[in-house]
Structures are given as C-alpha cells and as structure tokens.
Amino acid sequence: MSSISGIESPPSNPPGTAAQLSVALPVLAVLLASAVFAAFVALYGQNPFTVFGLIVQGGFGSSFAWQDTLSRAAPLILVGLAVAIPAQAGLVIIGGEGALVLGGLAGAVVTLPFAGAHALPMQVIMLVAGALAGGLWFGLASLLRQYRGVNETISSLLLSYIGIAIFHHLTEGLLRDPASLDKPSTHPIDPSYMLPVLPGVGVHAGLAVSLALAIIAHVVLRYTRWGFALRVVGGSARVARMVGLAVNRWVIGATFVAGGMAGVAGAIEVAAVQGTANSSLIVGYGYSGILVAFLARHQPLAIVAVALLIGGMQASASLLQRRLELPDATMLVFQGLIFVCVLVADAIAQQLRENTRR
Amino acid sequence: MTLKPFDRRSFLQMLAAAGSAPFVLDIGAAHAETPLTVGILYSGSKQDYGFNQSHAQAAAALKKQPGIKVIEEERVPETIAAQRSMEGMIRQDGAQLILATSFGYFKPHVLEMAAKYPDVTFAHTGGVWTAGMPENIGTFYAYIFEAQYISGIVAGHMTKSKKLGLVAAKPTPNLLRSINAFAIGARSVDPAIQVQVIFTGDWVLPVREAEATNTLVDQGADVIAAQVDSPKVVIETAEKRGVMSCGYHSSQAEVAPNGYLTGAEWNWITPYLVYAGSVRGGKKPEHYLRAGISDHFVKNSPFGKLVTPEARAAADKARADLIGGTLVVYSGPLKDNKGNVVIPAGVMQSSNDRALDGINYLVEGIIGQV
Amino acid sequence: MDVTSIGWLTLPLAILGGAIRVSTPFIFVSIGELITEKSGRINLGLEGTLMLGAMAGYGVSYLSGSPWLGVLAAGLAGTAFGLVHGLLCSVKRVNDTAIGISLIVLGTGLAFFFGKPLIEPKAPALPSISLGFWSSVPQVRAASDVNALFFVGILLAFAVYVFLNRTGWGLMLRTVGDSEDAARALGFPVLRVRILATMAGGFLAGIGGSFLSLSYPGSWSEGLSSGQGIMAVALVIFARWRSINALGASLLFGGAGALGPALQGVGVTGYYYLFNAAPYILTLAIMVASTSRAAPFADAPGELKLHR
Incomplete structure (x- = not known):
C-alpha cells in the first residue's frame, strides 16, 4: 500500500478526454485559487485585476522579472531535492535547514587558509565541503534510524535545530571575524573565489549547479538501476532484503546525498551571495524545501517547476508591496490557496489517468 | 584616515533652519513636479512594536513631506532577495534613494547594489562606510x-x-x-x-x-x-x-x-530627511552620519x-x-x-x-x- | 546572597515554572495531532493552525473583552482549518502531508494579514490560578501561578487516553486508523471519522495557539511561534502515539526550554546557544537511549503514511 508517486509510471499518452482534463485541471485549480484570492483582495479594497497584473509583471513579465524569479528559485531547487531523494527510499526528512547552514559554514571556512589560489578549484572545494557537511548531518539521522530505530522525521528536525545552534555558537564565537561588527560572521572568503554571474542570464552560477543536480537526480532516479533499487527499498525493506539489496547502505547513502544537496545550497549561498557565513543563511529555505518537494511529488524536474513558481510569487510579492502597499502576508495567502487547489486538482487528474489505464 | 568627518555644524544649522520636529525641509517645494522616490526595506514586519516600526513611523512622516514618494517592502530577508528588491525599487519604480534599515543588508547587498547603480543613493542603518566603498553610500545610526x-x-x-x-x-x-x-x-x-x-x-x-x-x-x-x-x-x-x-x-x-x-x-525621520536633502541637492551622501540626543536622533x-x-x-x-x-x-x-x-x-x-x-x-x- | 535573590535555587524553580509555562501549547497541539493521526491521517499543518488560533484568540479577546471567548474563537478557527484539511484529504490520492504544509502557508498568511492591527493593542489575558499561596518566597509564588489551560491540558491527556482505550468511539477511531479495510468491514464511516478527528485536532491546536497569545508570553506578534506547531507534531512520534506520553514529552520539552535563560540567570553565561538547544538535544538523547532496533514506526497507526 505504500506507494511513492515516483514509481508510478509516467503519464504516457493517456487518451482523449482524460489527457485534456489532466492539463485542464491544474489550470482550473489556479483559476479557482485566483478567484478566491480576487475576492480576498477586493474585500481589502484593491482591484483584483490590478493585483493580478502586478503578479504576472513582477514574476514573469520581463527579463528583469525572470532574473528575479530565477534568483529566488535557485536555492529552493536544492532544498527540494534534499527532501525528495530520501522520500524515494520511504524516508521523510524535514531537517534541511540544519544541513544547509552547516554546509554554508563548511563552505565559508574551508578556503580561508588558501588565499590567492586559482578560483575554480577553490569553488569546487567550497561546494564539496558544503556537500560533505550537509551529507554527514543528514546521514546522522538515517544512521540513527537504521541502527537505533529512531524515527528519522523527528530526529532530522531535532538535528536541524541542534545544527543551527552549533552554527550560531561557532559563527558568533570561535569562527567569528572580529571585524564583523553588528552582523557576526566568519572571515570573508577571498572575493575572487565568489561564484560568477552567468553571462546573459544575470543570475549567479549557483543556479546552473542547482539545475544540473536536478537533472542528474532525475536521470539517476528514473533511468538507472540505483533509482530502481532505491524505490524497491522505499516500497518494502523486506522485499528489498529478499532480492539481496543492502537496505542500510541504500537508505544511508540516499540520505547522505540528500543532505549533500542541502549542504551545497548553503555553500552556494555563501559562495555566490553572502561571501561569509552568518545568520542571513537561516531564512527558512530548509522548510521551504519540504513544501517544494511535496508539491512536486518528489520528482526532480517538477521540483524545478515548483521552485520557479514559488520564486516568481516571491518576486511578485515584492512588487505588490511596493505598488499597492499590500502587506507581505497577502502573497502567503495566495500561495496557500494555489498550493491547496493544485494539490487537489493534481490528485483528481492522477485518478482520472489511472481509471483510463484500467 | 581619508574619512571626511561629519560636518556637524552645517548639519546643526540645517536642523535649526528646519525648526523642531516635524521637520519641514525645503526639499520639495522647488521640485514638486518630479517627486523624489524613496524605497525603504525592512527586515521584519512594519508593525512589530519595535525596531522596524520605529523606521515605519519615520517612513510615514517622510511620506507627508511634499515632493516625496515612498515605496516600502517589509520582511525582506538578508539574502539575494534584498538585492532584488532594491533593484526592483530602482528599475521598476524609479527610486533615487534606498533606505536599507537592517544591519544585515550592508554587506554584501548594499555594497553590491551601490556599485551597480552609482546614480542612486543608498543609506543604511548601522553600517560603517570605509574608504574604498562606493561613494553613493551613506551609513547612519543614532546614539x-x-x-x-x-x-x-x-x-x-x-x-x-x-x-x-x-x-x-x-x-x-x-x-x-x-x-x-x-x-x-x-x-x-x-x-x-x-x-x-x-x-x-x-x-x-x-x-x-x-x-x-x-x-x-x-x-x-x-x-x-x-x-x-x-x-x-x-x-x-x-x-x-x-x-x-x-x-x-x-x-x-x-x-x-x-x-x-x-x-x-529612535527618531529616524531626522537622518531620513538628511539623505533626502542630499539627493535633492545633488550632493554626495553623508558617509558616516551619527548623532544622538542633542541632534534629535534619539x-x-x-x-x-x-x-x-x-x-x-x-x-x-x-x-x-x-x-x-x-x-x-x-x-x-x-x-x-x-x-x-x-x-x-x-x-x-x-x-x-x-x-x-x-x-x-x-x-x-x-x-x-x- | 541578598534576601530577594534565591541564587542557584532558581534553576530547578525555573525548570519547573518553565515546564508549566512553556509546555501548554505543546500539550494541546500534540494531543490534537495524536487524535488526528490515530485516525490514520497526518496533519502537518498545525503550525499554521496554531498561528491562526493565536491571532483569532487575541483578536476576539481584544474586541469582546473576554479571553475565554478568544480561546473559543481560536478553537473554532482551528476546527475550520481541520475541516478543510479533512475534506480535501478525503479526495482520493490527495497527499495529506502536502496539504498540511500548504495549510501552514495559508494559515500563517491569514494570521499575519488579519493580525496587523492586533500587534499593538493589549487584549485581556487569561487569568492564572495562584497555587503558591503557601509560600512567602515571591519566586515560588510566581512559578506557581498556573494558567487554567495547563490543567485542562493535563485532564485532556487522561481523557483522550480513556476515550481511545475505553470507549466505543475510541475503538472506532483506532480501527479506522489501523486498518481501513477492517473499519469498512465493521461498517464504520471511515471518511466521517477521519474528518472529525482532523477537526478535533485543529480545535486543540487553535487553543494551543491562543495560549501563546493570551497567556504566555501573552501577546500577538508575527514572531510568536518559534516552530511550536511543527515540533508538537514531531513530539507525537516521540510519544509513540500515546496521549500520556505526549503530555510527558511536552512537559519535558517546556522544562528544558527554560534551562537556557535560567542558566544565564545563575551566572553560567557562556555557551548559551547550546544551552538554548537543550530541549532538542535532550529529546534526541532520550530517543536514542530508549529505542532499539525495532522499526521506527512500530507503534504507528497502520494507515498512517508519512511519506508518499
């Protein structure tokens, strides 16, 4: 009974009305959510058409808006993958925040002893250090699960809070740059090591890294033996053992990779944006990752799409605030409505597809 | 130290000319046809009964000044989002003065944006400008x-x-x-x-x-x-x-x-008006503006x-x-x-x-x- | 040590006081979630319900002047959100975890949106019961000022225990949660039971939120919750789906949360970030010590599927 949506066969040419419906339903869902939201803003005294015009303009209406959307989406892709990969193996890990900040910390300090080196190897080292730190932190949760029977959902959440405490303790203590006055931070990395801005796109190279990792995850999970093995483990550990899979190794490996994704996200924040590790890393990306992964049904390419949607809405929220003086929470309400409607529509569409196949 | 010391006397004269609060500076009257757009970023909610609200109150007072248009954005995290919001204010709304009110906006966000948009003035709460940083940055704080x-x-x-x-x-x-x-x-x-x-x-x-x-x-x-x-x-x-x-x-x-x-x-309207005045007057912003009780900053x-x-x-x-x-x-x-x-x-x-x-x-x- | 200071004695006192003051929202949310999960569904969205309840409770208390009316309003707001979750998840193939997370966004958004004008006003707070009359030490008296909702929470834990294990409805709830097929065979209305269980969970989570805004710390602000709603859901797993355990876990969590500030109070001034993480470290340590190689979900209701 424990089916992961990832295993279900892709929507391969469902015939006729069902196909149309499965496209139409999510669109209808967005329209429904928009209608409810329109009523909401109308009650607040705003013209809904103005509001929607700004939402489109702010998120997707120009190349500047797209840059905005892509910049905000980049970290969400990786934190989404951090939840989605263990989900293939049947694990729910919600502690991405801790892995992200520790990954950021590792990335921020690892190159400090090597000033003036070539940029590229240093950039690789930063990302790898971030991945290792995040991977180890997630790996701890799955080790505890496999060898002590500790539920990974709660242990990952607890470890996340503990990781953040360690992060604060180190960045505001032992590893603090005394010159960082009112924003306690680690020593800044060599400016030449910062990830470049992608030419022609106007967004930092972390976006490319995130997209590449999402595509790799997609290919590995869908088309390779590894992805299949992981889903078998996720389906039933007993069956997996019967067919000779080393369950512990698969589970721990998958969580390690997932933590690595969150760690890379943290390292990118440091290497592409902040230039140092400080409390600006703790902005809830890890928790957004849970949302992104579940909305995307744990499928890497869908994660990219959902991240773009959320990034775009955040960009629009920015414009809405400035133009209409609507509070920041307005967009949260709209997001909540859209997510709920899309989830239900998606479920109905899926049901229709199944019925057609039968 | 190549820092230009804050010219306390001229500042005091300016305040004296303005009279006591609410200050009405002669910054709008002559230029009423082209309002000065000021973009303000808050790290928290504008209504927090605390730090952000003290800034929001100054923003509300600033709005009442003639010839000034204020656009605001609250709960802007100290991430790339801060840079994007500043850029949006400049490119989508034509802001000429950005007031960044959280410590964490300074490095790297204000520094990056100030370098990218040299014609826009950036004023930051709590930062410390040092020689070599973009000239269009002002930092202010109150004692x-x-x-x-x-x-x-x-x-x-x-x-x-x-x-x-x-x-x-x-x-x-x-x-x-x-x-x-x-x-x-x-x-x-x-x-x-x-x-x-x-x-x-x-x-x-x-x-x-x-x-x-x-x-x-x-x-x-x-x-x-x-x-x-x-x-x-x-x-x-x-x-x-x-x-x-x-x-x-x-x-x-x-x-x-x-x-x-x-x-x-706090009484942030005082430094806000100083920076609005320097943009209006086409002057370089005060790089290191600090004052206390005597200058009505607190x-x-x-x-x-x-x-x-x-x-x-x-x-x-x-x-x-x-x-x-x-x-x-x-x-x-x-x-x-x-x-x-x-x-x-x-x-x-x-x-x-x-x-x-x-x-x-x-x-x-x-x-x-x- | 002067007469008004009781020095190191504040430490146990603070932990006791903290357990009483800080634990109440955890008790309500975790027991609410426990009821929902016993029906075979998970509602991860109680963080949003908690915020909505905190705002609604504060608002109604402010407007009506009655904090108890506020608590009721918070409960009803939570029930409404529970109903939404329950109905949506009754559509086949809808993922309850995902709906829950979406409802965090929606609930928080609504709470922030409507809560803007409530940040400054002062709403009437819930009264507390002074149990420290026997002591002349002001610190003891203060620690013994206990909010009535705390006692309601304790009673609730036992009542839910009795309900689940000694009543026909409790049996029905557990059956629905353990095996849908068995429940259908017995003629139980599976969907109705689940929707009602989710509404009950929402009701209690809303009340938990109203405790934050109306008792301790006792005012509405957007930073009011530091993840209590999420943590309370996790505590259900820690408590192995037993209501008395959930009560204990909440008390432990609240008491450990008081440790950080209390240690600074008695002069242990370093490492406060780590001491402040005491609740998380302690919970993890207990889990590691108390579990074995048994499956992590051994005690979970059979129909409960956290992943998918």
Missing part, C-alpha cells in the same frame, strides 16, 4: 546608548534591590554599547548596583524573552530593560511580575501602565508615574549635560567585568569616538558574558 544611559540613571534611582535585569538579543557592538551605557548610568547613582544581562540569541523570540524576564526577576532584579527587536513581551512580563521596566525602540508605556519608567527611542519616553522627583531631576540634568557636551558616557577610568581597564583614567571617548564602533566588552557591574 541610542545616550538615551539608554538616561534610562539607566532613572533605573538606578528607582531600584530597591540594587539589581537590574536586561534582556538582550545578541552581544553585537551596538547592543553592547547600550547595555554598558545603561549600567554606567545606573552605577553613577550607586556603584553597588549590578546589572544582569541575558542574551536570548536572536532578535525575535517571544517565549524565550518571557522566560529570561522571569529568570531575571527571580534573581532579584526589580527593574527590567529590553534590547530585543520587539520589547513588548519583556515589558508585559515585567509588569505581570510586578516589577519596573525600561523600554527600547519606541514607548511601551501603554503595556505597563504601572511599572514603566522610561525608555530609549529621545527618552516620558517618565512613568512611579519615577520620583529626584530621579527625574537627575535624568533631566544628565540630558542637559549630554547635550551641552559636559558629560561623556564612556569616560575613564572604566573597567570591564573581567577587571581589565578598557578606558584609562583621564580618557574620554565621546559619543562620536570611532573606538566605540567595535566595542566588545561588558563594563564592571554587569553579570554576563560577551
């Missing part, structure tokens, strides 16, 4: 520690247990400077007074702030001060426990009608009903002396709470002494650790 010193004097007069409590977010220099000033003020009344500080570890943590307040009262503190982003919870909890309190950021007198003594408050809340005439008199005298320049809060001999001399006898570090920018100690008489 709120002067107001906190006066609160300390009031608290020092009012305490019976000779123990004061202070709930603070993090030991950053600007906070340490105020914590120390509070203690120096209180101990100027009676050197036996001790100030116990508890750091909660973050800017907004209501439950832990309430716990810290309870702990301080349990430890015998009978006046509680707060240096967190939204001090409402601390002041309310102190009131519930029947002890006195001193506020921060804005007046919390309403939530503690019995025990509220006074508080240290003030104290009106005294609460418990405050005795002696305490009022002492506080008023201290205010007059600070304004007159005869009183300097950080005057030697001053020891930290580990016994090291931090300011030798005979040395005075006046409010604008840059040595205080990086302050990293708690003074003698404070129980706590940086």
Whole structure:
C-alpha cells in the first residue's frame, strides 16, 4: 500500500478526454485559487485585476522579472531535492535547514587558509565541503534510524535545530571575524573565489549547479538501476532484503546525498551571495524545501517547476508591496490557496489517468 | 584616515533652519513636479512594536513631506532577495534613494547594489562606510546608548534591590554599547548596583524573552530593560511580575501602565530627511552620519508615574549635560567585568569616538558574558 | 546572597515554572495531532493552525473583552482549518502531508494579514490560578501561578487516553486508523471519522495557539511561534502515539526550554546557544537511549503514511 508517486509510471499518452482534463485541471485549480484570492483582495479594497497584473509583471513579465524569479528559485531547487531523494527510499526528512547552514559554514571556512589560489578549484572545494557537511548531518539521522530505530522525521528536525545552534555558537564565537561588527560572521572568503554571474542570464552560477543536480537526480532516479533499487527499498525493506539489496547502505547513502544537496545550497549561498557565513543563511529555505518537494511529488524536474513558481510569487510579492502597499502576508495567502487547489486538482487528474489505464 | 568627518555644524544649522520636529525641509517645494522616490526595506514586519516600526513611523512622516514618494517592502530577508528588491525599487519604480534599515543588508547587498547603480543613493542603518566603498553610500545610526544611559540613571534611582535585569538579543557592538551605557548610568547613582544581562540569541523570540524576564526577576532584579527587536513581551512580563521596566525602540508605556519608567527611542525621520536633502541637492551622501540626543536622533519616553522627583531631576540634568557636551558616557577610568581597564583614567571617548564602533566588552557591574 | 535573590535555587524553580509555562501549547497541539493521526491521517499543518488560533484568540479577546471567548474563537478557527484539511484529504490520492504544509502557508498568511492591527493593542489575558499561596518566597509564588489551560491540558491527556482505550468511539477511531479495510468491514464511516478527528485536532491546536497569545508570553506578534506547531507534531512520534506520553514529552520539552535563560540567570553565561538547544538535544538523547532496533514506526497507526 505504500506507494511513492515516483514509481508510478509516467503519464504516457493517456487518451482523449482524460489527457485534456489532466492539463485542464491544474489550470482550473489556479483559476479557482485566483478567484478566491480576487475576492480576498477586493474585500481589502484593491482591484483584483490590478493585483493580478502586478503578479504576472513582477514574476514573469520581463527579463528583469525572470532574473528575479530565477534568483529566488535557485536555492529552493536544492532544498527540494534534499527532501525528495530520501522520500524515494520511504524516508521523510524535514531537517534541511540544519544541513544547509552547516554546509554554508563548511563552505565559508574551508578556503580561508588558501588565499590567492586559482578560483575554480577553490569553488569546487567550497561546494564539496558544503556537500560533505550537509551529507554527514543528514546521514546522522538515517544512521540513527537504521541502527537505533529512531524515527528519522523527528530526529532530522531535532538535528536541524541542534545544527543551527552549533552554527550560531561557532559563527558568533570561535569562527567569528572580529571585524564583523553588528552582523557576526566568519572571515570573508577571498572575493575572487565568489561564484560568477552567468553571462546573459544575470543570475549567479549557483543556479546552473542547482539545475544540473536536478537533472542528474532525475536521470539517476528514473533511468538507472540505483533509482530502481532505491524505490524497491522505499516500497518494502523486506522485499528489498529478499532480492539481496543492502537496505542500510541504500537508505544511508540516499540520505547522505540528500543532505549533500542541502549542504551545497548553503555553500552556494555563501559562495555566490553572502561571501561569509552568518545568520542571513537561516531564512527558512530548509522548510521551504519540504513544501517544494511535496508539491512536486518528489520528482526532480517538477521540483524545478515548483521552485520557479514559488520564486516568481516571491518576486511578485515584492512588487505588490511596493505598488499597492499590500502587506507581505497577502502573497502567503495566495500561495496557500494555489498550493491547496493544485494539490487537489493534481490528485483528481492522477485518478482520472489511472481509471483510463484500467 | 581619508574619512571626511561629519560636518556637524552645517548639519546643526540645517536642523535649526528646519525648526523642531516635524521637520519641514525645503526639499520639495522647488521640485514638486518630479517627486523624489524613496524605497525603504525592512527586515521584519512594519508593525512589530519595535525596531522596524520605529523606521515605519519615520517612513510615514517622510511620506507627508511634499515632493516625496515612498515605496516600502517589509520582511525582506538578508539574502539575494534584498538585492532584488532594491533593484526592483530602482528599475521598476524609479527610486533615487534606498533606505536599507537592517544591519544585515550592508554587506554584501548594499555594497553590491551601490556599485551597480552609482546614480542612486543608498543609506543604511548601522553600517560603517570605509574608504574604498562606493561613494553613493551613506551609513547612519543614532546614539541610542545616550538615551539608554538616561534610562539607566532613572533605573538606578528607582531600584530597591540594587539589581537590574536586561534582556538582550545578541552581544553585537551596538547592543553592547547600550547595555554598558545603561549600567554606567545606573552605577553613577550607586556603584553597588549590578546589572544582569541575558542574551536570548536572536532578535525575535517571544517565549524565550518571557522566560529570561522571569529568570531575571527571580534573581532579584526589580527593574527590567529590553534590547530585543520587539520589547513588548519583556515589558508585559515585567509588569505581570510586578516589577519596573525600561523600554527600547519606541514607548511601551501603554503595556505597563504601572511599572514603566522610561525608555530609549529612535527618531529616524531626522537622518531620513538628511539623505533626502542630499539627493535633492545633488550632493554626495553623508558617509558616516551619527548623532544622538542633542541632534534629535534619539529621545527618552516620558517618565512613568512611579519615577520620583529626584530621579527625574537627575535624568533631566544628565540630558542637559549630554547635550551641552559636559558629560561623556564612556569616560575613564572604566573597567570591564573581567577587571581589565578598557578606558584609562583621564580618557574620554565621546559619543562620536570611532573606538566605540567595535566595542566588545561588558563594563564592571554587569553579570554576563560577551 | 541578598534576601530577594534565591541564587542557584532558581534553576530547578525555573525548570519547573518553565515546564508549566512553556509546555501548554505543546500539550494541546500534540494531543490534537495524536487524535488526528490515530485516525490514520497526518496533519502537518498545525503550525499554521496554531498561528491562526493565536491571532483569532487575541483578536476576539481584544474586541469582546473576554479571553475565554478568544480561546473559543481560536478553537473554532482551528476546527475550520481541520475541516478543510479533512475534506480535501478525503479526495482520493490527495497527499495529506502536502496539504498540511500548504495549510501552514495559508494559515500563517491569514494570521499575519488579519493580525496587523492586533500587534499593538493589549487584549485581556487569561487569568492564572495562584497555587503558591503557601509560600512567602515571591519566586515560588510566581512559578506557581498556573494558567487554567495547563490543567485542562493535563485532564485532556487522561481523557483522550480513556476515550481511545475505553470507549466505543475510541475503538472506532483506532480501527479506522489501523486498518481501513477492517473499519469498512465493521461498517464504520471511515471518511466521517477521519474528518472529525482532523477537526478535533485543529480545535486543540487553535487553543494551543491562543495560549501563546493570551497567556504566555501573552501577546500577538508575527514572531510568536518559534516552530511550536511543527515540533508538537514531531513530539507525537516521540510519544509513540500515546496521549500520556505526549503530555510527558511536552512537559519535558517546556522544562528544558527554560534551562537556557535560567542558566544565564545563575551566572553560567557562556555557551548559551547550546544551552538554548537543550530541549532538542535532550529529546534526541532520550530517543536514542530508549529505542532499539525495532522499526521506527512500530507503534504507528497502520494507515498512517508519512511519506508518499
């Protein structure tokens, strides 16, 4: 009974009305959510058409808006993958925040002893250090699960809070740059090591890294033996053992990779944006990752799409605030409505597809 | 040091010309046809009964100025989102002045954007401009520690247990400077007074702030001060426990009608107008703008009903002396709470002494650790 | 040590006081979630319900002048959100975890949106019961000021225990949660039971939120919750789906949360970030010590599927 949506066969040419419906339903869902939201803003005294015009303009209406959307989406892709990969193996890990900040910390300090080196190897080292730190932190949760029977959902959440405490303790203590006055931070990395801005796109190279990792995850999970093995483990550990899979190794490996994704996200924040590790890393990306992964049904390419949607809405929220003086929470309400409607529509569409196949 | 010192006299003249608050500067009248667009970013909610609200109030006052259009964005995280919001304000709304009101916006966000948009003026709360940074950046802050010193004097007069409590977010220099000033003020009344500080570890943590307040009262503190982003919870909890309190950021007198003594408050409209004026006048922004009580950058809340005439008199005298320049809060001999001399006898570090920018100690008489 | 200070004695006192003051929202939310999960569904969205309840409770208390009316309003707001979750998840193939997370966003958004004008006003707070009359030490008296909702929470834990294990409805709830097929065979209305269980969970989570805004710390602000709603859901797993355990876990969590500030209070001034993480470290340590190689979900209701 424990089916992961990832295993279900892709929507391969469902015939006729069902196909149309499965496209139409999510669109209808967005329209429904928009209608409810329109009523909401109308009650607040705003013209809904103005509001929607700004939402489109702010998120997707120009190349500047797209840059905005892509910049905000980049970290969400990786934190989404951090939840989605263990989900293939049947694990729910919600502690991405801790892995992200520790990954950021590792990335921020690892190159400090090597000033003036070539940029590229240093950039690789930063990302790898971030991945290792995040991977180890997630790996701890799955080790505890496999060898002590500790539920990974709660242990990952607890470890996340503990990781953040360690992060604060180190960045505001032992590893603090005394010159960082009112924003306690680690020593800044060599400016030449910062990830470049992608030419022609106007967004930092972390976006490319995130997209590449999402595509790799997609290919590995869908088309390779590894992805299949992981889903078998996720389906039933007993069956997996019967067919000779080393369950512990698969589970721990998958969580390690997932933590690595969150760690890379943290390292990118440091290497592409902040230039140092400080409390600006703790902005809830890890928790957004849970949302992104579940909305995307744990499928890497869908994660990219959902991240773009959320990034775009955040960009629009920015414009809405400035133009209409609507509070920041307005967009949260709209997001909540859209997510709920899309989830239900998606479920109905899926049901229709199944019925057609039968 | 290639820093151009802040031209205090011209600034004072400007304020004098403007009269007392609300300041009406001659910045709009002549240019009313092309309003100056000012973009303001807040890290938290505009209504937080604290730090962000003190800025939002100044923004509201700024909006009333002729020829000024204000656009605002709240809850902007200190990530790439901050840069994108600033860029949006500039490119989508034509902002010519950006006011970035959170410490964390400075590095790297304001620095990056200022380099990218040299024609736009950026003014940042709390940052420290140094030579080599883009010329279109101004940094401003207010010597709120002067107001906190006066609160300390009031608290020092009012305490019976000779123990004061202070709930603070993090030991950053600007906070340490105020914590120390509070203690120096209180101990100027009676050197036996001790100030116990508890750091909660973050800017907004209501439950832990309430716990810290309870702990301080349990430890015998009978006046509680707060240096967190939204001090409402601390002041309310102190009131519930029947002890006195001193506020921060804005007046919390309403939530503690019995025990509220006074508080240290910002008055951000003054620096806002300075930067609006420099954009209007086509001048370079003041890179390092700092001022205190004497220049209306900060003030104290009106005294609460418990405050005795002696305490009022002492506080008023201290205010007059600070304004007159005869009183300097950080005057030697001053020891930290580990016994090291931090300011030798005979040395005075006046409010604008840059040595205080990086302050990293708690003074003698404070129980706590940086 | 002077007369008004009790020095190191504040430590146990603070932990006791903290357990009483800080734990109440955890008790309500975790027991609410427990009821929902016993029906075979998970509602991860109680963080949003908690915020909505905190705002609604504060608002109604402010407007009506009655904090108890506020608590009721918070409960009803939570029930409404529970109903939404329950109905949506009754559509086949809808993922309850995902709906829950979406409802966090929606609930928080609504709470922030409507809560803007409530940040400054002071709403009437819930009264507390003074149990420290026997002591002349003010600190003891303060620690013994206990909010009535705390006692309601304790009673609730036992009542839910009795309900689940000694009543026919409790049996029905557990059956629905353990095996849908068995429940259908017995003629139980599976969907109705689940929707009602989710509404009950929402009701209690809303009340938990109103405790934050109306008792401790006792005012509405957007930073009011530091993840209590999420943590309470996790505590259900820690409590192995037993209501008395959930009560214990909440008390432990609240008491450990008071440790950080209390240690600074008695002069242990360093390492406060780590001491402040005490609740998380302690919970993890207990889990590691108390579990064995048994499957992590050994005690979970059979129909409960956290992943998918």
